[in-house]
Amino acid sequence: MISINGLSLSIAKPKIAFTKNPFLIPLFFSNPKTSSSSSSQVALRPVFSSMSYDKELAAAKKAASLSARLCQKVQKALLQSDVQSKSDKSPVTVADYGSQALVSFVLQKELPSEPFSLVAEEDSGDLRKDEGQQTLERITKLVNDTLASDESYATSTLSTEDVLRAIDSGKSDGGSRGRHWVLDPIDGTKGFLRGDQYAIALALLDEGKVVLGALACPNLPLASISSTSQHPSQGEVGCLFFANIGAGTYIQLLNSSSASKVQVTAIDNPEEASFFESYEAAHSLHDLSSLIAKKLGVKAPPVRIDSQAKYGALSRGDGAIYLRFPHKGYREKIWDHAAGCIVVTEAGGVVTDAAGNPLDFSKGRYLDLDTGIIVTNQKLMPSLLKAVRESLEEKKASSL
Ligand SMILES: Nc1ncnc2c1ncn2[C@@H]1O[C@H](COP(=O)(O)OS(=O)(=O)O)[C@@H](OP(=O)(O)O)[C@H]1O
Ligand SMILES: [Mg+2]
Numbered sequence: 001m002i003s004i005n006g007l008s009l010s011i012a013k014p015k016i017a018f019t020k021n022p023f024l025i026p027l028f029f030s031n032p033k034t035s036s037s038s039s040s041q042v043a044l045r046p047v048f049s050s051m052s053y054d055k056e057l058a059a060a061k062k063a064a065s066l067s068a069r070l071c072q073k074v075q076k077a078l079l080q081s082d083v084q085s086k087s088d089k090s091p092v093t094v095a096d097y098g099s100q101a102l103v104s105f106v107l108q109k110e111l112p113s114e115p116f117s118l119v120a121e122e123d124s125g126d127l128r129k130d131e132g133q134q135t136l137e138r139i140t141k142l143v144n145d146t147l148a149s150d151e152s153y154a155t156s157t158l159s160t161e162d163v164l165r166a167i168d169s170g171k172s173d174g175g176s177r178g179r180h181w182v183l184d185p186i187d188g189t190k191g192f193l194r195g196d197q198y199a200i201a202l203a204l205l206d207e208g209k210v211v212l213g214a215l216a217c218p219n220l221p222l223a224s225i226s227s228t229s230q231h232p233s234q235g236e237v238g239c240l241f242f243a244n245i246g247a248g249t250y251i252q253l254l255n256s257s258s259a260s261k262v263q264v265t266a267i268d269n270p271e272e273a274s275f276f277e278s279y280e281a282a283h284s285l286h287d288l289s290s291l292i293a294k295k296l297g298v299k300a301p302p303v304r305i306d307s308q309a310k311y312g313a314l315s316r317g318d319g320a321i322y323l324r325f326p327h328k329g330y331r332e333k334i335w336d337h338a339a340g341c342i343v344v345t346e347a348g349g350v351v352t353d354a355a356g357n358p359l360d361f362s363k364g365r366y367l368d369l370d371t372g373i374i375v376t377n378q379k380l381m382p383s384l385l386k387a388v389r390e391s392l393e394e395k396k397a398s399s400l
Pocket of ligand 1: 090121184186187188189190191277278279280281282283284305306307308326327330333336
């Protein structure tokens with residue numbers, strides 16, 4: 001019997017006690033074709049044990065929580081000079097850079113004996129230019145002030161060069177071999193700038209599979225958000241969702257250490273369901289979502305919030321469905337979904353592309369997707385898939 005995240009688990013003696021990766025302990029191997037366990041190596045997939053990732057999860061929670069502290073400070077008193085525009089015209093702030101530097105630094109400090117690879121959104125190109133110097137100094141101060149606020153890092157001080165290096169450690173290409181951290185230092189930067197929802201989304205890939213996630217949502221209330229109360233004016237705010245493969249999903253307040261297990265909703269009647277979608281119409285086709293919702297019989301209006309806070313809210317049953325249909329040609333990045341995906345699946349939900357295939361995080365920095373991403377519980381997925389297929393066919397026919 002072992003205890004993981006407060007859960008007591010009985011672990012069967014492994015039928016095969018070897019693995020190429022000493023950090024992985026397979027509980028058993030399942031053969032996807034026969035569903036029976038076997039000692040043959042042919043066509044076998046390891047089923048990962050959560051006990052391998054406890055210290056990584058602790059490091060991820062610490063990194064995401066400290067970054068949330070930095071982001072909250074910036075959002076409270078945002079200066080005009082804190083916001084810049086990237087080459088694709090999307091906004092980036094000192095908090096995006098500071099969060100990435102902080103996560104990179106903390107993960108490496110907490111896990112000094114592990115090889116470090118990070119796939120993350122930002123790079124330091126603009127900060128290395130002459131006109132980026134003031135911004136870089138502001139970021140360095142934010143990072144050092146945040147470290148100083150934590151007793152285990154009170155004596156750590158980063159130079160501007162350390163900060164640039166920490167940001168640029170996020171250039172890894174990820175892939176299907178080995179371990180890679182995946183980070184969106186601020187997911188929903190537009191929401192962050194509006195004073196709304198955003199998330200610090202951190203996940204770990206092992207052999208191409210997401211094995212843990214820490215999702216900090218500094219503006220998400222602890223109480224449920226629903227279609228009728230998207231902005232509750234009172235109650236505790238600031239949630240950290242975390243999931244370790246095979247061990248479920250938990251939520252705690254960002255400034256507390258007492259966690260509770262969450263589960264997706266059990267409803268099976270779409271008429272009782274509400275659905276999430278992007279706040280920004282440029283990020284997801286709202287018309288298509290409303291057609292799908294109508295076909296399903298969903299009565300509630302969409303709940304539009306920024307970032308992977310949608311995955312977190314769904315994992316605790318605030319809503320039953322998340323629909324994401326980007327405009328044609330957009331390629332989804334792995335950091336926009338990795339943490340959210342495991343937070344939902346470990347809470348009993350299902351995350352697929354529009355054709356019902358699981359998301360594949362092993363292909364590098366991008367997801368190779370069919371059309372969109374849909375998320376719901378196991379009971380609603382068959383009817384959701386049908387509604388999605390019919391709606392996409394209708395949309396295609398009407399554009400001919
Ligand atoms: N054109 C387009 N289509 C689809 N998605 C896009 C697009 N452009 C950006 N992005 C990514 O969306 C991330 C923001 O998350 P959401 O779409 O969930 O939230 S919201 O649109 O801000 O409400 C956002 O994450 P951040 O860049 O971290 O803010 C982007 O990665
Ligand atoms: Mg971002």
